[in-house]
Amino acid sequence: xxxxxxxxxDNNEDKVRDGSLRVVAPMFQSYGGRPEFSGQIVTLKxxxxxxxxxxxxxxxxxxxxLLIDGGGSLRCALVGDQLAILAHRNQWEGIxxxxxxxxxxxxxxxxxxxxxxxxxxxxSVKKGVGERDLAVSFGGVTFRPGEWIYADGDGVIVxxxxxx
Numbered sequence: 807x808x809x810x811x812x813x814x815x816d817n818n819e820d821k822v823r824d825g826s827l828r829v830v831a832p833m834f835q836s837y838g839g840r841p842e843f844s845g846q847i848v849t850l851k852x853x854x855x856x857x858x859x860x861x862x863x864x865x866x867x868x869x870x871x872l873l874i875d876g877g878g879s880l881r882c883a884l885v886g887d888q889l890a891i892l893a894h895r896n897q898w899e900g901i902x903x904x905x906x907x908x909x910x911x912x913x914x915x916x917x918x919x920x921x922x923x924x925x926x927x928x929x930s931v932k933k934g935v936g937e938r939d940l941a942v943s944f945g946g947v948t949f950r951p952g953e954w955i956y957a958d959g960d961g962v963i964v965x966x967x968x969x970x
Contacts, residue, residue, distance in 0.1 A: 809844065811960045814969045821965065830945040830962040834921035837910050838890065838900065842958035843919030845871040845899035849951050852936030853877045856884045856929075862938065863889055867898030871919070871955050875942035876905025882928045883908035885920070894918045900957065904944045921957055 814827075821827035848870050850858050854877075862872060872893070876884045885901055887909035893901060900919030906926035907913060913920055941950045947964055949955070954965045 809842065809956060809958065809969075811956055811958050811963050814956060814963060818965075818969055826966045827969070828947045828964045830947045830964065832961055833923060833945055834902065834957075834962060835924065836921055836959070837907055837913050837925070838918045838920030839914055839916045840900065840919040843871065843900035844954065844956040845869050847871055847873050847949055847951055847953045847955050847964070848938070849873050849875065849940060849942050849949060850936055850938050851875045851940060851942050852884070854879050854882050855931050855933050855935045856889070857932045857934040858936040858938060859884060859889060860892070863893045863896060863898060865896060867893060867896045870898055871900045871902060872898060873942070873949050873955065874901065874903045874905065875944060876903055878923065878944065879905050880924055880926060882906065882930045883926045884930055885913075885922070886929065887912035887916070890916045890918055890920060902955065902957065902962065919957055921962065
């Protein structure tokens with residue numbers, strides 16, 4: 807599906823007013839090779855440990871976007887080129903990281919959408935700590951598993967249902 811977030815917002819003003827369509831604060835940089843992406847949200851909440859990221863991306867991601875609440879940490883990366891390749895192979899539409907990524911040049915060559923706060927060369931620890939499939943909040947928005955996320959050059963929006 808080709809879309810523009812401004813058009814989606816304009817065409818769904820009633821959903822903006824009732825809060826079922828929300829705009830994320832402009833905090834993310836685009837790193838992936840796919841400039842626009844959308845899909846159903848799968849959530850992870852973790853801090854400086856990306857063990858669960860690999861587990862989730864190893865499964866089918868057809869029509870899904872992995873949303874990682876990394877607590878906004880700027881002390882290490884939660885996604886690198888190997889995880890982006892894994893996500894691409896398993897047909898994930900994109901990854902949104904409230905934290906950092908690394909290998910940004912390589913990730914930019916992979917056909918997957920990636921948004922993150924920044925880059926950091928240090929990898930994360932791997933202790934298997936984190937939670938999945940729960941509501942997480944950052945950027946002025948609460949993200950719930952199963953909702954829909956749309957990201958393009960103008961921003962990131964979240965809806966409780968697919969948009970047209």
